[in-house]
Amino acid sequence: MRQLRNNLIWGYYRFKYKGVKKPMKYFNEEHNLFRESLREFLEREVSPNIEAWEQAGKIPKSIWKKMGDMGFLGLSLPEKYGGGNLDFFFEVIFNEELGRLNSGGFVITQQVVQYMSAPYIYKYGSDKLKEKYLPGIISGDLISCIGITEPDAGSDTKNIQTRAELIDNQYVINGSKTFITNGVYGDFVVLVVKTESQAGSKGMSLICVDLNQDGITKNKINKLGWHSSDTAELGFDNVKVPKENLIGEEGKGFYYLMNGLQLERLCFLPSNVATMEFALSESLFYMSQRKAFGRTIDKFEVLRHRVSQLSSDLEALKAFSYYCCNLFDKGIYDVKLCSMGKLLVTELHEKISTQCLQFFGGNGYTEDYPMARMFRDSRIGTIGGGTSEIMRDIIAKVIIDDVKYKEAKSHDNLNEGSISHNSNFLNQENISSLEKSDNYDLSLALKNIINAENTINITIKQINQSDDNGIKKSSSQAIRHQIAQLASEIECYKQFVYSICNSLEIKENIEKEILMAKLTSIQLIDKVVSECFEMFGPYDTLEDHPLAKIFQDSKMIQISNSKRDLHANISKLIIEDKS
Numbered sequence: 001m002r003q004l005r006n007n008l009i010w011g012y013y014r015f016k017y018k019g020v021k022k023p024m025k026y027f028n029e030e031h032n033l034f035r036e037s038l039r040e041f042l043e044r045e046v047s048p049n050i051e052a053w054e055q056a057g058k059i060p061k062s063i064w065k066k067m068g069d070m071g072f073l074g075l076s077l078p079e080k081y082g083g084g085n086l087d088f089f090f091e092v093i094f095n096e097e098l099g100r101l102n103s104g105g106f107v108i109t110q111q112v113v114q115y116m117s118a119p120y121i122y123k124y125g126s127d128k129l130k131e132k133y134l135p136g137i138i139s140g141d142l143i144s145c146i147g148i149t150e151p152d153a154g155s156d157t158k159n160i161q162t163r164a165e166l167i168d169n170q171y172v173i174n175g176s177k178t179f180i181t182n183g184v185y186g187d188f189v190v191l192v193v194k195t196e197s198q199a200g201s202k203g204m205s206l207i208c209v210d211l212n213q214d215g216i217t218k219n220k221i222n223k224l225g226w227h228s229s230d231t232a233e234l235g236f237d238n239v240k241v242p243k244e245n246l247i248g249e250e251g252k253g254f255y256y257l258m259n260g261l262q263l264e265r266l267c268f269l270p271s272n273v274a275t276m277e278f279a280l281s282e283s284l285f286y287m288s289q290r291k292a293f294g295r296t297i298d299k300f301e302v303l304r305h306r307v308s309q310l311s312s313d314l315e316a317l318k319a320f321s322y323y324c325c326n327l328f329d330k331g332i333y334d335v336k337l338c339s340m341g342k343l344l345v346t347e348l349h350e351k352i353s354t355q356c357l358q359f360f361g362g363n364g365y366t367e368d369y370p371m372a373r374m375f376r377d378s379r380i381g382t383i384g385g386g387t388s389e390i391m392r393d394i395i396a397k398v399i400i401d402d403v404k405y406k407e408a409k410s411h412d413n414l415n416e417g418s419i420s421h422n423s424n425f426l427n428q429e430n431i432s433s434l435e436k437s438d439n440y441d442l443s444l445a446l447k448n449i450i451n452a453e454n455t456i457n458i459t460i461k462q463i464n465q466s467d468d469n470g471i472k473k474s475s476s477q478a479i480r481h482q483i484a485q486l487a488s489e490i491e492c493y494k495q496f497v498y499s500i501c502n503s504l505e506i507k508e509n510i511e512k513e514i515l516m517a518k519l520t521s522i523q524l525i526d527k528v529v530s531e532c533f534e535m536f537g538p539y540d541t542l543e544d545h546p547l548a549k550i551f552q553d554s555k556m557i558q559i560s561n562s563k564r565d566l567h568a569n570i571s572k573l574i575i576e577d578k579s
């Protein structure tokens with residue numbers, strides 16, 4: 001039924017379909033059609049109202065109902081509950097199109113519903129709970145929240161104190177939560193509670209709690225950004241909830257959360273990438289109009305180089321984002337990659353909104369231009385959903401301590417054979433074949449990535465060895481985080497180069513992307529080698545140093561490849577030849 005409705009809706013838009021930019025290998029005609037129809041809807045129904053909703057601090061619920069009627073919600077949830085049963089790239093498009101609106105408050109309201117709370121019910125809830133809540137989530141009638149954080153437990157999730165005691169077939173809940181998105185606005189919360197206070201993480205459970213009942217107090221928090229979304233403190237005073245509202249099994253809440261948080265982090269990637277693309281395109285337009293010293297400001301070298309740098313970083317991150325989403329679509333999501341993606345995308349978002357605001361000069365600081373809102377909205381990225389420090393902690397555990405987080409399944413029909421981690425393309429054979437086909441820039445990029453990866457692996461080995469006092473450098477949190485950051489950047493640029501190699505096969509015109517890969521890989525190897533050298537500490541002679549050869553090679557690469565020239569060429573392709 002739902003599918004039929006979607007077909008009719010998209011069929012109508014097929015008539016109007018003018019074609020999206022360049023077809024990407026992840027998107028087919030149906031995806032493109034869906035994007036067109038969603039974009040048209042958002043431009044008509046949402047964009048003109050965003051400013052008013054930001055000022056009112058509230059989004060009218062009728063808009064979610066309209067989106068539900070159009071079949072835009074619950075895209076990958078089962079048809080049985082009204083969902084679309086569609087692949088994950090429809091969700092990617094959903095996030096990208098919402099991200100383009102440049103309203104973090106609008107995006108997060110529905111992200112919390114679709115990706116941060118409903119999936120726990122869908123994956124672990126009883127049939128009864130699914131029937132009670134999922135149809136409303138998909139039709140846009142219900143707004144949900146996820147209640148983890150407490151006044152005394154944020155990053156340290158295991159330390160939550162909210163208790164749920166089972167008395168006469170009812171849970172009696174006492175405690176408080178804070179920073180809960182949709183807390184005042186929402187209809188129910190997936191609440192994280194302790195059902196056994198002495199059992200640590202094994203005493204945690206998830207319970208669906210309707211928010212309009214006695215014993216619940218709600219206070220809206222005033223905050224820096226995300227003005228259209230509400231963030232609330234919630235108090236629970238002897239709140240009674242039927243036993244059947246427990247999601248899954250008692251004591252498994254922490255395990256469910258660790259699974260679910262990966263999707264939460266993953267959906268930040270496409271939405272943030274799209275917001276950053278919007279920032280750059282708005283900036284380029286502004287720079288092409290604004291004049292200073294007798295010329296448009298997009299003629300100034302330093303601004304052009306900054307555009308080149310930010311665009312290159314963003315293009316790489318977009319490739320990495322699609323790679324992570326593709327793995328999820330194939331059935332797995334990887335704790336390390338989701339954490340790396342969340343770390344990089346939110347850090348870059350903050351940088352891009354700061355630097356793009358700078359392009360607008362004084363106008364950037366006013367509410368008449370889009371950058372002020374983006375600037376304040378982007379600041380939460382490195383905090384919410386796990387801070388950057390916590391992301392680096394998780395990544396370090398995987399790559400330094402070899403902690404194995406079980407790869408979570410995103411859906412049941414996992415096809416292990418179809419999953420490629422793209423790591424095998426880093427080899428000499430591929431470098432030689434790129435050289436043979438005169439792709440010297442790309443072969444250099446590939447070499448740089450291989451060298452960066454070797455450098456980090458050698459360094460991890462070294463810091464895991466004890467010194468004379470029996471202390472390992474890998475016990476230093478500063479070193480661990482530094483390694484985690486470098487390893488994340490290597491993974492990101494690796495997937496960028498890989499995606500370009502793939503595009504070569506389908507003969508796309510990717511001159512700009514190749515230059516970007518060359519630039520970023522040169523910067524990467526320089527950064528990785530310099531920082532790893534420092535981590536090794538003093539050495540008697542440079543010749544004996546395990547990184548000596550890579551160090552010399554990377555310096556030769558810096559000498560023989562001018563980054564200034566690369567920036568000049570990339571910015572020319574972006575600014576002058578953008579047609």
Ligand SMILES: Cc1cc2nc3c(=O)[nH]c(=O)nc-3n(C[C@H](O)[C@H](O)[C@H](O)COP(=O)(O)OP(=O)(O)OC[C@H]3O[C@@H](n4cnc5c(N)ncnc54)[C@H](O)[C@@H]3O)c2cc1C
Binds near residue numbers: 145147231386
């Ligand atoms: C607008 C907004 C919306 C939110 N929405 C929700 C929501 O819907 N549901 C929900 O449950 N929560 C939500 N949160 C809470 C958010 O997830 C937490 O703020 C976040 O996890 C950080 O926790 P905290 O604020 O308690 O900071 P803390 O944990 O107190 O951390 C403070 C600082 O110490 C650092 N730190 C902590 N531990 C370590 C460590 N081991 N090593 C190094 N540094 C460390 C942190 O990185 C941070 O910089 C929201 C927050 C905001 C601001």
